[in-house]
Amino acid sequence: MAGGGVGDVYGEDRATEEQLITPWSFSVASGYALLRDPRHNKGLAFSEAERDAHYLRGLLPPSIVSQELQEKKLMDNLRRYTVPLQRYIAMMDLQERNERLFYKLLIDNVEELLPVVYTPTVGEACQKYGSIYRRPQGLYISLKDKGKILEVLKNWPERSIQVIVVTDGERILGLGDLGCQGMGIPVGKLSLYTALGGVRPSACLPITIDVGTNNETLLNDEFYIGLKQRRATGEEYHELLEEFMTAVKQNYGEKVLTQFEDFANHNAFDLLAKYSKSHLVFNDDIQGTASVVLAGLIAALKVIGGTLADHTYLFLGAGEAGTGIAELIALEMSKQTDIPIEDCRKKVWLVDSKGLIEDPFKPTVLIGTSGVGRTFTKEVVEAMASFNERPIIFSLSNPTSHSECTAEEAYTWSQGRAVFASGSPFDPVEYEGKTYVPGQSNNAYIFPGFGLGVVISGAIRVHDDMLLAASRALAEQVSEDNFARGLIFPPFTNIRKISAHIAAKVAAKAYDLGLASRLPRPDDLVTYAESCMYTPAYRSYR
Ligand SMILES: NC(=O)C1=CN([C@@H]2O[C@H](COP(=O)(O)OP(=O)(O)OC[C@H]3O[C@@H](n4cnc5c(N)ncnc54)[C@H](OP(=O)(O)O)[C@@H]3O)[C@@H](O)[C@H]2O)C=CC1
Numbered sequence: 411m412a413g414g415g416v417g418d419v420y421g422e423d424r425a426t427e428e429q430l431i432t433p434w435s436f437s438v439a440s441g442y443a444l445l446r447d448p449r450h451n452k453g454l455a456f457s458e459a460e461r462d463a464h465y466l467r468g469l470l471p472p473s474i475v476s477q478e479l480q481e482k483k484l485m486d487n488l489r490r491y492t493v494p495l496q497r498y499i500a501m502m503d504l505q506e507r508n509e510r511l512f513y514k515l516l517i518d519n520v521e522e523l524l525p526v527v528y529t530p531t532v533g534e535a536c537q538k539y540g541s542i543y544r545r546p547q548g549l550y551i552s553l554k555d556k557g558k559i560l561e562v563l564k565n566w567p568e569r570s571i572q573v574i575v576v577t578d579g580e581r582i583l584g585l586g587d588l589g590c591q592g593m594g595i596p597v598g599k600l601s602l603y604t605a606l607g608g609v610r611p612s613a614c615l616p617i618t619i620d621v622g623t624n625n626e627t628l629l630n631d632e633f634y635i636g637l638k639q640r641r642a643t644g645e646e647y648h649e650l651l652e653e654f655m656t657a658v659k660q661n662y663g664e665k666v667l668t669q670f671e672d673f674a675n676h677n678a679f680d681l682l683a684k685y686s687k688s689h690l691v692f693n694d695d696i697q698g699t700a701s702v703v704l705a706g707l708i709a710a711l712k713v714i715g716g717t718l719a720d721h722t723y724l725f726l727g728a729g730e731a732g733t734g735i736a737e738l739i740a741l742e743m744s745k746q747t748d749i750p751i752e753d754c755r756k757k758v759w760l761v762d763s764k765g766l767i768e769d770p771f772k773p774t775v776l777i778g779t780s781g782v783g784r785t786f787t788k789e790v791v792e793a794m795a796s797f798n799e800r801p802i803i804f805s806l807s808n809p810t811s812h813s814e815c816t817a818e819e820a821y822t823w824s825q826g827r828a829v830f831a832s833g834s835p836f837d838p839v840e841y842e843g844k845t846y847v848p849g850q851s852n853n854a855y856i857f858p859g860f861g862l863g864v865v866i867s868g869a870i871r872v873h874d875d876m877l878l879a880a881s882r883a884l885a886e887q888v889s890e891d892n893f894a895r896g897l898i899f900p901p902f903t904n905i906r907k908i909s910a911h912i913a914a915k916v917a918a919k920a921y922d923l924g925l926a927s928r929l930p931r932p933d934d935l936v937t938y939a940e941s942c943m944y945t946p947a948y949r950s951y952r
């Protein structure tokens with residue numbers, strides 16, 4: 411994997427021999443085309459010499475502006491928008507216009523821009539995707555492409571793909587079936603792979619598989635961009651997915667990581683079970699979420715004491731996220747104690763809408779993975795606070811409107827005693843003269859570094875021990891200073907350093923398990939991971 415500074419004019423984006431012969435032609439852009447090529451465009455940052463060398467004279471106003479000044483101007487402009495969706499659209503426009511500047515903004519202003527390109531705003535963007543649609547992003551594979559999926563993959567302008575994020579749009583965040591408009595999610599997740607994990611953008615491929623939608627609003631929406639039919643199911647669905655997975659391996663080899671994202675429960679587990687044996691696959695909602703929540707728990711226990719086995723866990727929601735987390739907690743507990751996993755599972759309870767507080771036991775940890783907002787009512791939080799000095803309460807459902815409770819509710823109803831984290835971000839809360847900073851327990855902490863670790867080691871399969879390694883690596887990154895401020899997750903401002911550590915631990919585990927194909931094993935995996943990370947600074951095109 412090439413780093414951001416490696417290579418000459420077009421570096422790692424240079425066409426390979428294979429690319430030059432099929433099925434489209436690759437040309438080094440110059441002049442007007444260069445300004446319209448988001449991967450290489452630098453806008454007013456082109457120097458005098460570059461303007462001469464690349465036929466840009468007259469196509470730009472005379473001023474030469476640094477990338478830093480461009481960033482300042484764009485951040486000023488973004489902050490003038492008061493509507494989050496306007497900021498999202500502005501960021502997508504930038505990504506389409508000047509990719510390096512997009513990533514520079516995202517990396518340098520990660521805490522401010524994560525809620526724009528990711529949850530919660532990406533949820534609204536997916537709901538309105540048809541109306542705000544301007545230019546295609548990612549690759550669309552629909553039922554119409556049956557029998558031709560390999561050809562469709564070959565239409566994508568990049569050959570050397572390392573990470574695919576694929577959705578069929580049936581469970582977008584907690585917003586349900588958004589069909590083809592779920593594309594915002596793979597696009598957003600992959601922008602985090604690059605910004606947070608340093609996987610170069612040209613190696614990332616967002617894909618939406620359109621098998622129809624059962625969302626009546628979208629079916630009746632004249633601006634809907636997908637197939638206007640109800641979802642294909644059963645054999646028809648599985649045949650399309652099988653063709654897709656086969657084509658991925660055929661086109662990109664066995665070392666491309668395919669991340670399943672926001673599939674509905676009834677397909678997610680089956681797809682993971684089926685393809686984890688033959689492909690390098692990872693389900694972010696089941697496995698990435700599990701890894702981040704386990705990290706949060708390991709860190710929380712440093713604050714409130716006890717071991718994983720000392721606690722009792724109650725989940726509201728027994729789906730992908732809930733059961734994925736529950737199983738990883740039991741696995742880690744079993745490894746820590748040598749207690750058989752079957753017995754560890756007895757410490758973990760999963761319930762649905764049928765009841766919570768009337769249950770005949772007293773959980774110390776309450777985790778919301780229901781997708782339904784405001785289900786942790788005042789009574790629920792007060793009950794948790796009545797039998798725990800420091801109740802752990804995680805409201806993981808996204809976007810913000812679907813969070814089981816708000817940060818303010820968690821802190822005020824527990825008189826400031828809750829150790830709280832949520833899937834979507836909440837602002838700090840003032841309660842009785844003290845400031846409480848909620849953590850964001852979102853798989854975005856894990857998948858970018860996890861994916862980087864898989865890529866740099868050339869891992870050929872994902873193993874649960876790699877998820878545990880990622881959890882421990884993330885928990886280790888919570889500093890004493892973070893703990894002192896009440897944080898159980900480190901700030902996203904340090905995420906690239908954190909991702910390098912996660913990547914190193916994941917890669918190390920892949921090597922230890924004999925799953926890594928990239929040899930020899932680097933001596934210092936953290937340094938190696940850092941050296942592989944894409945950086946968004948402009949290159950000199952001379
Ligand atoms: N923070 C993070 O990083 C992540 C957060 N999530 C969020 O978690 C939520 C759930 O996702 P996922 O697990 O994939 O979804 P699933 O559909 O797989 O699971 C949802 C679960 O919640 C249960 N449920 C539904 N309604 C209620 C209710 N009113 N009261 C109690 N339980 C209910 C469902 O039960 P039944 O089957 O009976 O309907 C099911 O067990 C989403 O909002 C998603 O955004 C997901 C992944 C990562």
Ligand SMILES: CC(=O)C(=O)O
Pocket residue numbers: 529582583584672694695807808833852853854
């Ligand atoms: C965060 C995430 O993956 C989800 O809410 O689905």
Ligand SMILES: [Mg+2]
Pocket residue numbers: 583671672694695
């Ligand atoms: Mg998801």
